[in-house]
Amino acid sequence: MGGSFLLFSYLLSVFASLPSFTVVKADSDLTRPSFTPINRDLYHSSDDLIEQIKSLVHRHPDKLTVETIKAGNKGYTSEITVVTYCQSRKETDDKSKFRILLSFGQHGRELITSELALRILSILSEEQFLPKMDRASLNGTLDNVVIKVVPMENLNGRKLVEAGNLCERRNGRGVDLNRNWSVDWGKKEKDYDPYEENPGIAPFSEPETQIMRKIAISFDPHIWVNVHSGMEALFMPYDHKNRTPDGLPSQRMRLLLEELNNVHCHKRCMIGSGGGSVGYLAHGTATDYMHDVVRVPMSFTFELHVVG
Ligand SMILES: [Zn+2]
Structure with a gap:
C-alpha cells in the first residue's frame, strides 16, 4: 500500500496546488439562490474542458486513451467521457496492475472538481509538474497502475448550471446521482430534502449511474474516489450508517x-465515515455501493473546498 499512499499524496498535492478558487456553491443541503456568474477565468466550459482533455489524450496516445459511453431511457440520454491512463498503453488490461477509479463532477454545480481532473491528467502525462514532485519515484509507482478518470460524471446537470441554474446539483432530469445507487436506496431521513436528494424512481434508474456501475464492475478497482466539493473532508464508508465498516480493510482506509x-x-x-461525520445520513450513494457490492477495498469520497 506504500505506492497507493504515494499516489494519494500526489493527488492531494494537486488539490493544494490549485490557484485560489471560490466555489460557486457549497455542497450543503441548504440551498440559497446564488447570482454569482461563473468565472470563465477560473472554470472552463464543459465543452471546452472535454475538448482540452481529448486533445491531451491525442498528444499522449502512448499513455492515454479516451472513450465516450452513452446510455438513455424514456427519452433522456447521457454520455460520460472516460480517460484511461497506463504508462504503457498495451498493458491497460493487465489485471496484475493496481487499479484506481476516480470520478469528478457527480454534482453539476461542483465545477472545480472537473478542473482537478484535467490537472491530474496533465500531471500524469507530464505536461504539468508539481513543485516538490519526485518524478522518478512517481514514475516507479505509476509503472504498476492503471487509472481511469471520469472528469465529468454529470454533464447534463452541469449544462443546467452553465445555463444559469447555478445551484443545480442533480442530473438533467432532477435526480441526485449520489442517491441513485442500490445500497439502502430510497430511505428517507427526517431531514430528507425531496428536491435536492431525489433518488430517482428506482435504484439505477439514471443512465449516468448505469454507466458508472458498468465501468466499476468491469474495471474492478482497488481504489475508488468520488471527488466532490464544498467541504474539507476525506470520507470512507458508510454514508448510510453512522459508523465505519469493521475489519482490517476499514482500518487501512482510516490510516491512509x-x-x-x-x-x-x-x-x-x-475524516471518517460520511454518515458519521457530515451531520446527516445519505442513502443510495456511490461510495457505499463500491464498498459493499463492488468490494473495492478502499472506497472514498473526497470533499474539496478551496476558497479564494
Ligand atoms: Zn457533491
Whole structure:
C-alpha cells in the first residue's frame, strides 16, 4: 500500500496546488439562490474542458486513451467521457496492475472538481509538474497502475448550471446521482430534502449511474474516489450508517486518510465515515455501493473546498 499512499499524496498535492478558487456553491443541503456568474477565468466550459482533455489524450496516445459511453431511457440520454491512463498503453488490461477509479463532477454545480481532473491528467502525462514532485519515484509507482478518470460524471446537470441554474446539483432530469445507487436506496431521513436528494424512481434508474456501475464492475478497482466539493473532508464508508465498516480493510482506509490529513490538510480535513461525520445520513450513494457490492477495498469520497 506504500505506492497507493504515494499516489494519494500526489493527488492531494494537486488539490493544494490549485490557484485560489471560490466555489460557486457549497455542497450543503441548504440551498440559497446564488447570482454569482461563473468565472470563465477560473472554470472552463464543459465543452471546452472535454475538448482540452481529448486533445491531451491525442498528444499522449502512448499513455492515454479516451472513450465516450452513452446510455438513455424514456427519452433522456447521457454520455460520460472516460480517460484511461497506463504508462504503457498495451498493458491497460493487465489485471496484475493496481487499479484506481476516480470520478469528478457527480454534482453539476461542483465545477472545480472537473478542473482537478484535467490537472491530474496533465500531471500524469507530464505536461504539468508539481513543485516538490519526485518524478522518478512517481514514475516507479505509476509503472504498476492503471487509472481511469471520469472528469465529468454529470454533464447534463452541469449544462443546467452553465445555463444559469447555478445551484443545480442533480442530473438533467432532477435526480441526485449520489442517491441513485442500490445500497439502502430510497430511505428517507427526517431531514430528507425531496428536491435536492431525489433518488430517482428506482435504484439505477439514471443512465449516468448505469454507466458508472458498468465501468466499476468491469474495471474492478482497488481504489475508488468520488471527488466532490464544498467541504474539507476525506470520507470512507458508510454514508448510510453512522459508523465505519469493521475489519482490517476499514482500518487501512482510516490510516491512509489520517496520514493524508496530516501531510496535506494541516489536519483540517474531517475524516471518517460520511454518515458519521457530515451531520446527516445519505442513502443510495456511490461510495457505499463500491464498498459493499463492488468490494473495492478502499472506497472514498473526497470533499474539496478551496476558497479564494
Ligand atoms: Zn457533491
